[in-house]
Amino acid sequence: MADHQLDPQKWVDKYSDYLYNYTIVKVNDKEVAEDIISETFLAGLKSMKNFKGEASERTWLISILKRKIIDYYRKINSKKGKAEVRMNYADDEEGGDWLEERVADPFDRTAEDELENTELGVAIYACLGKLPEKQAAIFRKKTIEGQDTETICKEFDITPSNLWVIIHRARTALASCLEENWL
Amino acid sequence: MKLFINCKEARQICDRGQYEEISFMEKLSVKLHRSICSRCVKYSERNAKLTHLLKDSKCKHMTPECKKRIREELERELAKTPE
Numbered sequence: 664m665a666d667h668q669l670d671p672q673k674w675v676d677k678y679s680d681y682l683y684n685y686t687i688v689k690v691n692d693k694e695v696a697e698d699i700i701s702e703t704f705l706a707g708l709k710s711m712k713n714f715k716g717e718a719s720e721r722t723w724l725i726s727i728l729k730r731k732i733i734d735y736y737r738k739i740n741s742k743k744g745k746a747e748v749r750m751n752y753a754d755d756e757e758g759g760d761w762l763e764e765r766v767a768d769p770f771d772r773t774a775e776d777e778l779e780n781t782e783l784g785v786a787i788y789a790c791l792g793k794l795p796e797k798q799a800a801i802f803r804k805k806t807i808e809g810q811d812t813e814t815i816c817k818e819f820d821i822t823p824s825n826l827w828v829i830i831h832r833a834r835t836a837l838a839s840c841l842e843e844n845w846l
Numbered sequence: 847m848k849l850f851i852n853c854k855e856a857r858q859i860c861d862r863g864q865y866e867e868i869s870f871m872e873k874l875s876v877k878l879h880r881s882i883c884s885r886c887v888k889y890s891e892r893n894a895k896l897t898h899l900l901k902d903s904k905c906k907h908m909t910p911e912c913k914k915r916i917r918e919e920l921e922r923e924l925a926k927t928p929e
Contacts, residue, residue, distance in 0.1 A: 676913075
């Protein structure tokens with residue numbers, strides 16, 4: 664009997680946000696990322712029989728996702744002329760020496776910040792993945808999606824004090840996990 | 847509402863404080879408690895740090911519509927695949 668098993672019914676709830684944060688850094692386009700993740704899950708379904716249970720479900724999905732991201736770049740690259748390198752000015756009217764002008768592009772700085780922050784997003788979801796399912800779901804709704812206490816209580820049929828106990832446990836676990844893996 | 851609270855209560859209020867769901871009196875009672883309890887000071891600092899980290903990350907999540915779409919796609923595929 665394998666150590667790990669696949670449960671595709673739960674994939675979207677358990678992994679979509681984690682995979683999304685992972686993908687968005689690499690493709691930088693919301694719709695492309697969504698498509699890639701949907702393809703990843705579908706490819707996962709098709710190759711379920713190849714899953715040996717040696718890796719965790721998440722690691723296995725990430726390995727499929729990585730291949731999908733590579734495929735995506737292959738596809739867009741093959742559409743371009745093979746030896747063609749195009750460099751456009753942001754504004755075509757402008758002339759000049761593009762190399763020098765581009766070096767200190769102020770956008771680079773923000774791009775880097777964003778990259779780091781999205782990686783933090785990956786770390787957060789990785790840590791969230793270690794929490795019990797219900798705890799993670801409630802924490803996600805409350806903290807990341809910013810839903811009302813009342814709405815969440817209704818959805819899960821719990822009292823506000825139940826909710827705060829769950830949030831407390833999730834926050835404590837998350838803080839330790841992030842201290843280990845991020846800070 | 848009482849002014850003197852224990853650690854458990856202080857921490858619960860501190861948690862709610864991260865979501866700005868506390869009253870003025872609660873805020874006051876936590877401040878008072880923290881002035882005599884160094885462990886709760888530590889707890890608050892750690893809690894605030896986590897809140898900052900979560901905010902900084904601009905943690906992205908997929909839209910519920912997109913999740914629903916993918917879930918449906920998966921279910922269609924699952925129905926097709928013979929067990």
